[in-house]
Amino acid sequence: MMKLYSYFRSSAAFRVRIALNLKGVPHEIVPIHLLKGGGEQFGEAYVRTNPLSLIPALDDGGQVLTQSLAIIEYLEERFPEPALLPSDPLARAYVRAIALSIACDIHPLNNLRVLRYLVRELGVSDEKKDAWYRHWVELGLGQLDRVVVSSGRSGRYALGDQVTVADVTIVPQIFNARRFGCDPAKAPTLNAIADRCMQLDAFARAQPSAQADAE
Amino acid sequence: MMKLYSYFRSSAAFRVRIALNLKGVPHEIVPIHLLKGGGEQFGEAYVRTNPLSLIPALDDGGQVLTQSLAIIEYLEERFPEPALLPSDPLARAYVRAIALSIACDIHPLNNLRVLRYLVRELGVSDEKKDAWYRHWVELGLGQLDRVVVSSGRSGRYALGDQVTVADVTIVPQIFNARRFGCDPAKAPTLNAIADRCMQLDAFARAQPSAQADAE
Numbered sequence: 001m002m003k004l005y006s007y008f009r010s011s012a013a014f015r016v017r018i019a020l021n022l023k024g025v026p027h028e029i030v031p032i033h034l035l036k037g038g039g040e041q042f043g044e045a046y047v048r049t050n051p052l053s054l055i056p057a058l059d060d061g062g063q064v065l066t067q068s069l070a071i072i073e074y075l076e077e078r079f080p081e082p083a084l085l086p087s088d089p090l091a092r093a094y095v096r097a098i099a100l101s102i103a104c105d106i107h108p109l110n111n112l113r114v115l116r117y118l119v120r121e122l123g124v125s126d127e128k129k130d131a132w133y134r135h136w137v138e139l140g141l142g143q144l145d146r147v148v149v150s151s152g153r154s155g156r157y158a159l160g161d162q163v164t165v166a167d168v169t170i171v172p173q174i175f176n177a178r179r180f181g182c183d184p185a186k187a188p189t190l191n192a193i194a195d196r197c198m199q200l201d202a203f204a205r206a207q208p209s210a211q212a213d214a215e
Numbered sequence: 216m217m218k219l220y221s222y223f224r225s226s227a228a229f230r231v232r233i234a235l236n237l238k239g240v241p242h243e244i245v246p247i248h249l250l251k252g253g254g255e256q257f258g259e260a261y262v263r264t265n266p267l268s269l270i271p272a273l274d275d276g277g278q279v280l281t282q283s284l285a286i287i288e289y290l291e292e293r294f295p296e297p298a299l300l301p302s303d304p305l306a307r308a309y310v311r312a313i314a315l316s317i318a319c320d321i322h323p324l325n326n327l328r329v330l331r332y333l334v335r336e337l338g339v340s341d342e343k344k345d346a347w348y349r350h351w352v353e354l355g356l357g358q359l360d361r362v363v364v365s366s367g368r369s370g371r372y373a374l375g376d377q378v379t380v381a382d383v384t385i386v387p388q389i390f391n392a393r394r395f396g397c398d399p400a401k402a403p404t405l406n407a408i409a410d411r412c413m414q415l416d417a418f419a420r421a422q423p424s425a426q427a428d429a430e
Contacts, residue, residue, distance in 0.1 A: 051358050052320070109329065121350075124337055146266040
């Protein structure tokens with residue numbers, strides 16, 4: 001059975017949990033605590049599994065895959081149904097661009113290790129660290145909201161009424177935005193899409209509070 | 216003809232220029248100056264084209280695609296030969312994970328807008344800003360070098376002797392690393408791969424100094 005190395009609050013792991021649930025792929029979750037004892041992701045055992053010391057990683061029969069979006073593309077190729085990418089190349093590019101906007105331009109700036117560097121190496125105050133967090137999330141989600149609206153492609157979800165990789169990345173980012181008190185009015189469409197996704201069992205079961213390692 | 220909105224020094228645009236050259240897709244380059252007049256990417260005309268105000272964007276017959284890796288996947292689907300992704304799903308996941316490690320975990324932290332925020336909003340000194348830059352590049356490329364070596368998959372390039380999306384992202388990041396004085400000894404394999412790629416015409420023609428808007 002596949003093993004997913006996960007941390008309940010990791011939004012990159014949250015993406016893969018949703019994708020596994022949507023596709024109904026049997027899997028076991030192995031919790032890696034990102035804070036305990038300086039971070040289990042830096043422990044010898046985990047570094048051997050994933051030299052990037054990042055969550056998530058997926059072990060498929062001893063082959064370890066890293067990077068949430070690469071893992072999801074792999075799941076899409078191995079388990080094509082239900083499809084998380086549309087078939088039309090332009091629509092695929094639209095969906096992937098949304099996922100990458102979040103995975104490249106929003107989430108990495110607010111990763112635990114980056115916030116730590118701001119505080120420990122640059123002596124940034126907690127207040128300014130939180131402002132940094134909100135700045136990148138509100139800017140990024142605001143721009144992305146305009147992309148989704150101006151595309152004319154959205155419906156119940158980011159691409160019409162089909163759940164795609166776009167939604168799989170939007171939901172965890174909206175969770176983070178809410179947790180850190182970002183203004184939802186900056187991205188009303190994305191917030192509404194996230195709420196509709198959360199009515200689906202595959203999303204609900206993947207959320208942080210539903211994980212065995214939730215605190 | 217396709218139009219690529221580009222800036223000579225943008226490493227995300229550099230990736231797409233390489234992919235277009237490798238596939239021999241005829242295209243016109245439209246320079247967007249990221250510094251002049253506060254940044255042409257924030258100008259009304261460009262924001263209408265790409266609400267993300269980021270480079271690159273690809274205009275294919277009036278349809279605008281954003282996010283370099285989404286654009287490259289689109290080119291791969293539209294122009295399958297020469298393939299920039301292998302056919303085996305595990306090898307595809309390996310190649311995509313390398314590209315995403317750079318596009319998500321290294322490059323976004325050192326983007327122009329992020330460096331600006333450090334200086335303008337957080338009052339970080341030039342020295343500490345440069346240390347921040349080198350920290351994330353050296354950490355990220357160092358880890359990625361171990362991923363590539365320990366995979367047992369590398370050869371002349373990141374995946375054996377086939378040029379893939381991995382190489383397309385490695386080269387621009389190595390260019391940035393060298394420009395900012397990062398230690399090449401932290402990622403010897405990736406540096407060697409980049410040097411071999413640069414012997415190929417498609418890479419050489421895509422480099423910043425070969426662009427019409429180079430300064």
